[in-house]
Amino acid sequence: MTPRWKFWVIGGLAVAVAAAAIYFPMLRRRVKRAARIQQQSEEQARRELIQPVPINPSDPRVKAKLFWGSETDDSTLVPAVVELPLSNDAVLRSKQVLNTLLAGPVDTELRTLPPDAVLLAFYLLPDGTAVADFSEALATSIPSGIVSEQLAVNSIARTLEANVPQVQRLKILIHGQEVETLAGHLDLTGSFMVNTKLALPMANPAPMAPGTSRAAPPAGPLTPDKDPGKLAQPERKPQNSWTHERSLQEEE
Amino acid sequence: MLLDVGNIVHFRNLPSFALVIMLMIGAAVVFPSHDSTHAQQPPSSSPSQTNPSATSPQGGAAGSAASAFGARLQSSGLNIVVLDPAHGGTDPGARGTGGIRESEIVLDFAIQVRRALELQGFQVVQTRQGNENPSFDDRSALANAQRGAVFVTLHISSTGLPGTVRVYVNSDLPPVTDSNGLIPWDRAQAPFLGLSRKLGDLVQGLLAQRFKGSPENAQTAAVRQLRTTAAPAIAVEISSVTVNDRADLDRMAQGVGEAIAGGAAAFKPSYVVPSVAGALP
Secondary structure, three states: OHHHHHHHHHHHHHHHHHHHHHHHHHHHHHHHHHHHHHHHHHHHHHHHHHOOOOOOOOOOEEEEEEEEEOOOOOOOEEEEEEEEEOOOOHHHHHHHHHHHHHHOOOOHHHOOOOOOOOEEEEEEOOOOEEEEEEOOHHHHOOOOOHHHHHHHHHHHHHHHHHHOOOOOEEEEEEOOEOOOEOOOOEEOOOEEEOOHHHHOOOOOOOOOOHHHHOOOOOOOOEOOOOOOOEEOOOOOOOOOOOEEOOOOOEOO | OOOOHHHHOOHHHHHHHHHHHHHHHHHHHHOOOOOHHHHHOOOOOOHHHHOHHHHOOOOOOHHHHHOHHHHHHOOOOOOEEEEEEOOEOOEOOOEOHHHOEHHHHHHHHHHHHHHHHHHOOOEEEEOOOOOOOOOHHHHHHHHHOOOOEEEEEEEEOOOOOOOOEEEEEEOOOOOOOOOOOEEOHHHOOHHHHHHHHHHHHHHHHHHHHHOOOOOOOOEEEOEHHHHOOOOOEEEEEEOOOOOOOHHHHHOOHHHHHHHHHHHHHHHHHHEOOOOOOOOOO
8 A cells, every 4th residue: 555655656756846936927928928028017117107208299299400410510400390280288299299209210329318317207397497307317327427418408598498488497316316417527406507598688687689799808817707705615505596697619 | 561761752752752742843934745635736847835725725715725825926828727527437328338437537638738828837727537426526636625716527428529629618508696706616617717727729729620420619518517617728629439440539648639729828817807806716
């Protein structure tokens, strides 16, 4: 009786091992597939969540002006005219044009923003300041450098200026936070001038007129524009009350 | 075990001990020791002798107060160039093919630029000597503690036409309107924008002659490093880390150095630092 019992136990174990050897690879494949599907659905859900800006076919189709890189000079921007159905609402319209800007031109070499960057949120304050909140990829995937970072910010500012006249200034956040620089160079602690014509009459902040920015310095010995006075101690957090005059190298 | 002080200093030897101490003090007065900041001093041929404040640069805004004495002696104008090799430490800056790192290349460029500036008689103070990464404010503070200095930050870009160089000055900032007469630290560049443009155009003009395809005039950009610098300040960005051979970049170093030094020398006569008591940048 005992040998027969042993035979069945060993036989059962052998069958179990064989079954496991066949089943485990299948299980592994299934888990991987499930993870991939979950990842895709998360990505899809994220995109659906952060891009609640459906292109409404009933919106009037207008010729939007989007600013991407130049074929001849990679330090300049050129406008591209794209026909899009754009909402009349300033916030929706801003999201629509910025998402199209992020999607990039046909020639991917002319992109100004990283392909994996996403517009997380967009607000328009009553004073005309637009707050655009981008995903971290905008800061981490952009080529580091003054030229490339300035091109990225200018492409956003110019695109908003050309398509959403209500936007006067632009403040860029990264994942909901204010950051010191975009990728080590360009200052993001202040805001950028977008629509100079509308913003100029405002008393505070008081950005310089664009015409005066490149005025030739007076002849003769030069001194600081104003007696410098003493320098105040640095603060832990900089005040965000200034507006950078946007400088453009643009081919129209 | 207790230490028996009496075994170390015998009272009967006190006069000779005091004599030795006095001799040591006398020697210290006659031959002052050199501290670590002397690593940043120029050769004796430079005009540093007239500017004691600049020979001991200190980080932080408090350094400006310490330089009051030097400021009085240095009302003639520009003597010092604060040279800033950007990035460093955990921040490599732009990274190119073949492991090229912006933080390393700018440090090599700084050697050439420094040499060219010293040949023009400038004293050079570097914001970093090795692979460390001072904050933006610390780098600015080094310039803000000087008087009659200009600030040059060196960068290598990720993009742009290889072999070209661009000079940037800070984009316009709102005028300083502090009723206390203090310049807000976060807009310290505001009163110097005109001077920065003048310096930037001079350097860019020389760079355009040496490196074809470079712009003729300085560009403006919201460069974070420049905003808190209370001195004529420019950013020089060389294109780019995407070169196939690092030697292509290295070959540019001498020309970049000579252009910066030539621009600073041309700028020097027109830069008159006001010698108003208490008006310290």
